[in-house]
Amino acid sequence: MIELRDVTVSIESRDLLHAVTMSCAPGTLTALVGPNGAGKSTLLSVVAGDRKADAGKILLKGREIGRYSVHELAQIRSVFPQGSVIRFGYMVEEVVAMGRAFRDLPPDEDEAAVLGALRTSEVEHMAFRNAQTLSGGEQARTTFARVVAQATPIVLLDEPTAALDLRHQERVLAAAKAMAREGATVVAVLHDLNLAAAFADRIVLLGDGRIAGNGPPWEVLQQERIETVYRQSVRILEHPVRGCPVVLTT
Amino acid sequence: MTGPLKLKRPPSRTGAIAAVLGAVLVAAFFASVAIGAVSLSLDAVLRAIAGRFSASAADPEAVLAETVVWDLRLARVLTAVIIGASLATCGAAMQGLFGNPLADPGIIGVSSGASLGAIVVVVLQISTFGLWTLPIGAFLSGTATTFVIYALARPGKTGGDNSKLLLVGIAVNAIGGAFAGYLTYLATAEQLQSLTFWSMGSLSSAKWVTVGISAPPTVVGIVLLYRWSRQLDLLALGERQARHLGVDVKRLRRKLIFVTALLVAAAVSFNGTIGFVGLVIPHLFRLMIGPAHRLLIPFSAAGGALLVMLADLAARTLDPPSEIPIGVIMGSLGGPFFLWMIYRSRRFGISAS
Numbered sequence: 001m002i003e004l005r006d007v008t009v010s011i012e013s014r015d016l017l018h019a020v021t022m023s024c025a026p027g028t029l030t031a032l033v034g035p036n037g038a039g040k041s042t043l044l045s046v047v048a049g050d051r052k053a054d055a056g057k058i059l060l061k062g063r064e065i066g067r068y069s070v071h072e073l074a075q076i077r078s079v080f081p082q083g084s085v086i087r088f089g090y091m092v093e094e095v096v097a098m099g100r101a102f103r104d105l106p107p108d109e110d111e112a113a114v115l116g117a118l119r120t121s122e123v124e125h126m127a128f129r130n131a132q133t134l135s136g137g138e139q140a141r142t143t144f145a146r147v148v149a150q151a152t153p154i155v156l157l158d159e160p161t162a163a164l165d166l167r168h169q170e171r172v173l174a175a176a177k178a179m180a181r182e183g184a185t186v187v188a189v190l191h192d193l194n195l196a197a198a199f200a201d202r203i204v205l206l207g208d209g210r211i212a213g214n215g216p217p218w219e220v221l222q223q224e225r226i227e228t229v230y231r232q233s234v235r236i237l238e239h240p241v242r243g244c245p246v247v248l249t250t
Numbered sequence: 251m252t253g254p255l256k257l258k259r260p261p262s263r264t265g266a267i268a269a270v271l272g273a274v275l276v277a278a279f280f281a282s283v284a285i286g287a288v289s290l291s292l293d294a295v296l297r298a299i300a301g302r303f304s305a306s307a308a309d310p311e312a313v314l315a316e317t318v319v320w321d322l323r324l325a326r327v328l329t330a331v332i333i334g335a336s337l338a339t340c341g342a343a344m345q346g347l348f349g350n351p352l353a354d355p356g357i358i359g360v361s362s363g364a365s366l367g368a369i370v371v372v373v374l375q376i377s378t379f380g381l382w383t384l385p386i387g388a389f390l391s392g393t394a395t396t397f398v399i400y401a402l403a404r405p406g407k408t409g410g411d412n413s414k415l416l417l418v419g420i421a422v423n424a425i426g427g428a429f430a431g432y433l434t435y436l437a438t439a440e441q442l443q444s445l446t447f448w449s450m451g452s453l454s455s456a457k458w459v460t461v462g463i464s465a466p467p468t469v470v471g472i473v474l475l476y477r478w479s480r481q482l483d484l485l486a487l488g489e490r491q492a493r494h495l496g497v498d499v500k501r502l503r504r505k506l507i508f509v510t511a512l513l514v515a516a517a518v519s520f521n522g523t524i525g526f527v528g529l530v531i532p533h534l535f536r537l538m539i540g541p542a543h544r545l546l547i548p549f550s551a552a553g554g555a556l557l558v559m560l561a562d563l564a565a566r567t568l569d570p571p572s573e574i575p576i577g578v579i580m581g582s583l584g585g586p587f588f589l590w591m592i593y594r595s596r597r598f599g600i601s602a603s
Contacts, residue, residue: 048494049493050490050493069498070493070496070497070498070499071496071498073494073496074494074495074496075496077494078494079491079494081490081491081494084487084488084491085487085488086486086487087349087350087485087486087487087488088345088346088351088486088536088541089536089540089541090483090486090540090541090542091540093257094483094540094542095487098483098484098487098495099495101480101483101484101495101496102480102484102495102496102497103496111256111257114257115256115257118257124257127257128259128260150495
């Protein structure tokens with residue numbers, strides 16, 4: 001459960017987020033979408049505890065985020081960051097196991113959890129490769145596996161699909177949705193509106209630091225609203241197989 | 251889910267490497283005790299070591315051997331072990347902290363900061379804490395130096411920036427050198443002699459009392475680093491992600507800076523700056539056994555001890571009866587190695603591991 005009440009973040013008197021109020025329920029996957037600079041990553045970093053809000057409250061599982069210790073936060077939320085770099089030649093399996101390093105879970109379950117995470121991301125075959133030699137997409141899948149291994153009730157993903165090919169975009173979001181179905185509160189920043197429409201239970205559209213839409217995909221992804229927020233003309237169609245909205249630029 | 255329920259791990263060479271390292275370490279220890287101006291047989295060394303614990307021997311040759319071993323060699327060899335182990339583990343921890351394989355107490359200026367503290371103590375004849383004044387002075391200025399370096403060359407989220415850390419190191423070394431130079435200029439002739447050996451390093455002043463003073467901080471420091479090895483591993487992901495995974499980076503950083511300064515102080519207070527141990531040893535072991543600190547810390551301790559023992563043995567025996575400063579030997583080995591690492595890291599980006 002994530003709750004934001006009037007959250008404002010500003011830099012030099014410019015509001016990156018302006019009085020944002022929203023909540024995400026356990027069991028759902030929420031997609032954060034919006035144009036560049038709308039405040040998506042800022043919102044995610046505030047919820048992750050990376051930066052402090054200048055005003056307003058953020059509650060994770062009913063408790064204010066500032067009142068959790070670093071260790072406690074690692075028990076309840078995991079983060080897929082943008083641009084992950086590893087500095088020494090750890091193996092993929094070691095990187096994924098880092099997700100478990102400070103979890104208060106029985107250590108004898110670690111191996112099975114790590115293996116399951118490696119398979120979810122389809123990186124099992126490179127488990128003993130040096131993580132520094134991976135391609136961008138393989139690195140992103142390794143990081144995602146680490147998030148899966150951490151197995152927290154709140155999962156925050158910042159553009160998890162940015163470096164991925166078609167197959168792995170689908171797999172990663174399907175895995176994120178599966179985590180939600182098992183009871184996690186999943187929030188993903190996505191650039192691709194169609195991926196958001198296909199996988200998210202709710203879409204939160206941000207524009208200029210404010211919420212411009214919050215609801216199920218069909219409700220948020222409406223032509224007029226998207227055109228205003230993105231300043232780009234679009235058409236909305238229905239996906240022939242999935243039945244969800246599809247956004248096409250025109 | 252497909253496939254077996256366990257990962258198939260590639261065979262590990264770690265056990266074999268540990269066995270070889272252990273054997274070479276023991277051999278080097280006895281060789282260092284036996285070889286010198288008066289060379290002894292292994293048998294004589296063993297008898298001399300045991301002799302201290304049994305009734306004294308009447309045989310004058312055995313008495314001489316016992317004196318050589320106990321009063322000259324053992325303290326010096328143990329000093330080499332302490333210096334090597336503390337500098338190498340300190341290097342491993344600093345590389346983890348800075349996320350940079352080129353971080354070495356000598357190169358980035360921590361050693362010169364620490365030895366500046368020691369020089370101040372010598373020249374200004376401070377003796378507030380008796381024999382402990384020297385190591386405390388080295389520890390305090392080493393800690394301050396590390397904080398400054400970290401503040402200036404803090405690893406960003408974009409990965410280790412080699413050039414920045416090295417530039418800060420150049421500046422810190424220059425400042426340390428200038429202060430040391432000024433103090434040298436103030437020093438009396440008698441102090442001068444003890445100052446020159448700071449700059450090059452020497453184990454010739456090793457005594458049982460200095461072993462007694464520098465051993466406890468070394469042991470405590472290495473044990474602490476070993477206990478923090480998992481947190482050090484996670485720092486490889488950068489400060490932000492380490493925090494996401496449950497590492498209190500701010501506290502860890504502070505603890506690491508104090509402990510690395512403690513280790514450097516233990517190494518340099520009585521023996522001057524000895525460079526490159528902290529660079530060469532962790533790097534070699536990372537290539538052999540991987541970067542995980544749970545193994546890297548103990549292997550670095552053993553490897554560092556071995557390297558300094560051998561370097562000191564060479565310093566004592568290459569040009570008898572005089573001694574080559576150990577800093578000269580380390581520099582002639584470590585300098586080219588450092589260049590090779592920079593060449594390698596240029597080819598592979600920052601990925602030199």
